[in-house]
Amino acid sequence: MLSEEKNKVLTQVGPGTPMGELLRRYWHPIGGASEFDQISVKPFRLLGEDLVIYKDLSGNFGMVDRQCAHRRADLSYGFVETHGIRCNYHGWSFDAAGRCVEQPFEDTVNPGNPQKERIRLKAYPVRELAGLLWAYMGPLPAPELPVYDAFTWGNGFREIVISDIPCNWMQCQENSCDPIHFEWMHDNWSTRLKGKTAPYAPKHLKVKFEEFDYGFLYKRIREGSSESNPYWTVGRVALWPNGFYLGPHFGWRVPIDDENSLSIAWFYMRVPKGREPYVQGSVPTWVSPIKDENGRWISSHVMNQDIVAWVGQGRIADRTKETLGVSDQGIAMIRKRFFDDIEAMKEGKDPKGVIRDPAIGRYVELPFEPKKPLIEGIRIEDYPKYPTINVRLSGFRHMVGQPPEVRQAFIKAMGISESGQFL
Ligand code: FES
Numbered sequence: 001m002l003s004e005e006k007n008k009v010l011t012q013v014g015p016g017t018p019m020g021e022l023l024r025r026y027w028h029p030i031g032g033a034s035e036f037d038q039i040s041v042k043p044f045r046l047l048g049e050d051l052v053i054y055k056d057l058s059g060n061f062g063m064v065d066r067q068c069a070h071r072r073a074d075l076s077y078g079f080v081e082t083h084g085i086r087c088n089y090h091g092w093s094f095d096a097a098g099r100c101v102e103q104p105f106e107d108t109v110n111p112g113n114p115q116k117e118r119i120r121l122k123a124y125p126v127r128e129l130a131g132l133l134w135a136y137m138g139p140l141p142a143p144e145l146p147v148y149d150a151f152t153w154g155n156g157f158r159e160i161v162i163s164d165i166p167c168n169w170m171q172c173q174e175n176s177c178d179p180i181h182f183e184w185m186h187d188n189w190s191t192r193l194k195g196k197t198a199p200y201a202p203k204h205l206k207v208k209f210e211e212f213d214y215g216f217l218y219k220r221i222r223e224g225s226s227e228s229n230p231y232w233t234v235g236r237v238a239l240w241p242n243g244f245y246l247g248p249h250f251g252w253r254v255p256i257d258d259e260n261s262l263s264i265a266w267f268y269m270r271v272p273k274g275r276e277p278y279v280q281g282s283v284p285t286w287v288s289p290i291k292d293e294n295g296r297w298i299s300s301h302v303m304n305q306d307i308v309a310w311v312g313q314g315r316i317a318d319r320t321k322e323t324l325g326v327s328d329q330g331i332a333m334i335r336k337r338f339f340d341d342i343e344a345m346k347e348g349k350d351p352k353g354v355i356r357d358p359a360i361g362r363y364v365e366l367p368f369e370p371k372k373p374l375i376e377g378i379r380i381e382d383y384p385k386y387p388t389i390n391v392r393l394s395g396f397r398h399m400v401g402q403p404p405e406v407r408q409a410f411i412k413a414m415g416i417s418e419s420g421q422f423l
């Protein structure tokens, strides 16, 4: 349980709020670079600020204020130039740093006007990594954009799935350090959704949580497993500050504003041994819906089930009314780290996980077992030994609505039939 005041601190993300300032110390994924194969400008809201992301004619990405510095026209209707974006109202043009580089009429009648030098449009750096676009909205110099190990794995089919989530990001992130929900929300609820009443999944017997440099680890033992199981020896990662890492699968809960988040998930699937080299061109990005035609939340896919939990907690979960148990130690640890880091930042310190050393940032290894089959590939005949990988052959089970062309590209990369059998 938290006081109303602490719940506000934990959930407010706008400029000048304690958590908003903390979150501005990190790079955030904001979408897939391949979205800009079709468009060049899109409106985007991040941490309570209205912005536009664009890809200019040189292929460089930028993120600037949505409202033009002249008379506040909407730059999401602007158009891109060789360098930067131009407003569609009177043609003022801005570079990626937000400098006004052209005022067509003013430049004609008043060339050399010093006013132009002083015009600044709010602008934030954007980088591309692993097919994702990342933005940084904090004080400069920006820290390193971490290159996580999975981003460097080759010979894999990658895809990016995004969904608009109408609730605060923190309740989504708390789900990243919550092992018990696997048993109920994914295993047992799925059984009931299929119309069966049994059998229920193996019970959790023991959980523990540990902090490490880039997040928290949750570890678990369920009926029928032992302390030698990687779920206990290595655990799984709640990635700092707003993601999770499951080896070939990341998810981030990007704070749009206090009441909205963007779920961005990144998936990697190694092609079978013998099908190398496989080089993927552009990484496909697709949008997964979260509501069905009756306005109910979709529950058929694993991450959709999570989303049912997040949005069900309300636009901003009221933590003054919750009742935490032993299972929630990880959640208490995460909250405490955020509160402590907000205090540390007041003393000028970087919060947890911020990387300043390029030698560290260029390869950040995260814990996951087993990694070897993901990196080196699996022989076709050995797929049944890896059920969580094998199951992906027959269809995309994480989120609903994978476009047929993405499935087709996956089938081609993997060398399988429509039903997921090796050819
Ligand atoms: S409002 Fe943008 S150029 Fe005038």
Ligand SMILES: [Fe+2]
Pocket: 181, 182, 185, 186, 302, 306
């Ligand atoms: Fe889940």
